[in-house]
Amino acid sequence: MMTLLYLLLLPMLSGIGMLGLGPALMAGRAGAAHVVLLLSGLLLPLRGLMYLLLARRRGNRPGRMSVLLAAVELLLGAGLLLLPQLSVRLFAVVVAVYLTLLVTVEAVNAILYGRMRRWGAFFPAMAAAAGGTGLFVLIVFVPALRDAALRYTAALLLTVFGTGLVCDVLALTIRSRRVRRVLGSIRVALPDLMSLFLPQRTADVLPRAPLGPVPQQGTEEFELLFQTSAHGIGLVGHCELCFDGRTLTYGAYDPAHQRLLRTVGAGIVFSAPREPYLRWCIGTHHRRVISYSLRLPPAQAAQLRAELERFRQTLSPWQPEALPEDCFAGRLRRLGGVRFWRVQRGPYATYFIPTINCVSLTNELLEKTDIGRTVMLGLKTPGAYLDLLEREYLAGNPAVTARRVYDRI
Template sequence: MYNKFDKLMIKGSIMHTLKNVAPVIWIIIAVLVLCAGLILIFNTTLAWSIIEWSVAALILAVGLIYLFSVFIKTTEQKLKALGIGALCVLGSAALFAMPRLIGGTFGLVSAVLAIIIGLLVLLNAFKLRRDGAGWTGTLITAAAYLAIGFAMFFAESGGRLFSVLLGLYFVVFSFNIFGDALVSLMGNNTAAQKYKRKVRVPLPTFIAAFLPMKMLRTVNHLVEEDPDELLLVERPEQRHEPDMEIYIHTREGFIPGMGHVDIAVGDQVYTYGNYDDATWKLGGFFADGVMVEMDRETHIRMSLEVEKKVLMVYGLALKPEQKKAILERIAALKADMIPWEPLAQQAEKGEIEGNPEDYQDVASQTYRNSRGRFYKFKKGNPFKTYYAVGTNCVKLADSIVGQSGIDLLRVNGIITPGTYLDYLDSLYERGDSIVVARKLYYPENSDAGRE
């Protein structure tokens, strides 16, 4: 039924641009990142001098490229290229004259981000406490983010603290790059694979959050430039059929572009979100948490034909004990749920007046399109209240997928679909994990996202 969708798949990785680079280059990059991290930790002045001059030179190079491109651009593009080039050249001149602006700006932005994340995590802690769920660990995490953010913002040693934290991140991230190179060089060597499984550094949240948008832009560009590039590309060495799938959605628009995550086990899809818009607070940032269970085929059709979304699907091959643990986790969640009916379903049963089509709330539209089964959570369950950057779709999906025993995404701050997209994509690219399949579903007749 879905041959026209199944044949569409992105050719190669969207996120990992180093996939086809020789492992020796990976090692060189890892060494450079490691050296940058060590310099940031032990010689802040030298590190920032290098960063400041490098950033200024890079901006200047970009500006010159844009200015030179004026001679090969079409008439309508020349003005845009000229403006961007001039701004970059002027900006680089200002940075060469006042290089300290770069370090100060980086530190200030990082401090503000840490404070914002801390406040958002603190809201999650209060939400969990109100719902009667465990909240102490979340409160401690919020306090750590706030302490680091205020220290970088107000303390005299804030710049030094930022350098040390950034340096530590670079050091650990260099081991992540080195692990990719090691696994690539040693192939199926068991020791190398075990090493790589132990080393995983996710992208910073504020970067990963926008990965679904990047995926959407890349897909739209490929469709526009060369539709034949969207072909089904399965790994020849793949030997396992997926036992469960993870769906990452995205579509045009800032909030929808951030993405959504569902999981499928067998023929059933489980999706969690703020479907009851009668309980929305702050525009749906908070709401009653609703779990929807629907058929897999219906879910794909609704996402593509009705919602006009792009779906990246990752398939997991599970051992019997892993699949059993996942099914037990789903059963445990369902035991803590209460069936709930959208207004359209109530009207269909004659429990309220009106026709089902009269109700246009989110839950009613989802019910009409999916014929799914809806549930809310009991008090004491952390998913009782949906929270966009805390107990959200990714958090619930990860609580189920985590039963597989794979090296899970460990995020103590804000959890986004983009972070999960980066994580699953890296597991697939690695080739030694239980993530054995990756497909792209694109709505053929949709103009969403095209310019």
């Protein structure tokens, strides 16, 4: 019952409420902003509490990080409900801080796309950076326009995410493949701040199993893996595609080319034998692995393999022999059977943690399958993509055939 509430009722009510509040905010209706804050105060802690309750009901012990996040969300929700006057100012501060992050990310995107001469991506990134900067100036330095800027920003976000939530629920309840594909084409992922730590929470909730042999062998079967750990960057998670008994992983694994606090680096791809590699990750690095098995129609499987082959054409062999043992690739090379490449051209030649990452690559490769492409505003987080797979699995999408959590048990 709780899963059904999370899957259908809560997203539908949230989406309808967002769609109704968006125009009210744009029209300057009195009280609309306070209704937004009230709903935020009610809904913000609900997701975390539901994950904790689901974990307990399924006999799992929630991790300390999940408990801490739920407590922080509960305190923030109480603050929004009990301090309405402070809430408006706090909302302005949160928006300003988030805009600073977003403008920085889009500015770096524009620089990277410009260097790669990807003008189709360069100009939207520049426009987003300029628009975010203008909105930041209005909110921080022009008090007379601050309220209007916040109203319109909130209204736009409410309309976008409200439409996405309603389309998600309709796609889950309507069985027609044609309708699902249309609705999936306008699917909007969770806001990045809500999905940031979702892999860790999901691993807390789901039943855990020991790692077994590769669950897929046919040319039409694939596996999406989400790794998560309780510390460091592993909290956010990492996405990998597995097929033919091997994992395909994309990241910035060359320390010689990392810059901007290790957020930017040369795009490196490695392929490793699935079971030894996952055992190494689980045993040595204390990772938990959330696995979604995919079985695609023959035409879609052939299309995905063609996309993978086109991606391979951009790669050239890379040898990490000179890397020190204290870096990830330096340790991984000792596993055996691991092959490394560097992306020489194309959009993934340069890796950028917030946007040009493992999630954006996976999202692009699976765009023309029944999984579809997800619109991710702002940061491209593994949690946002995991949420998509979880919804598709619970809704009975035939393309998502199984779900497991591999852990040391």
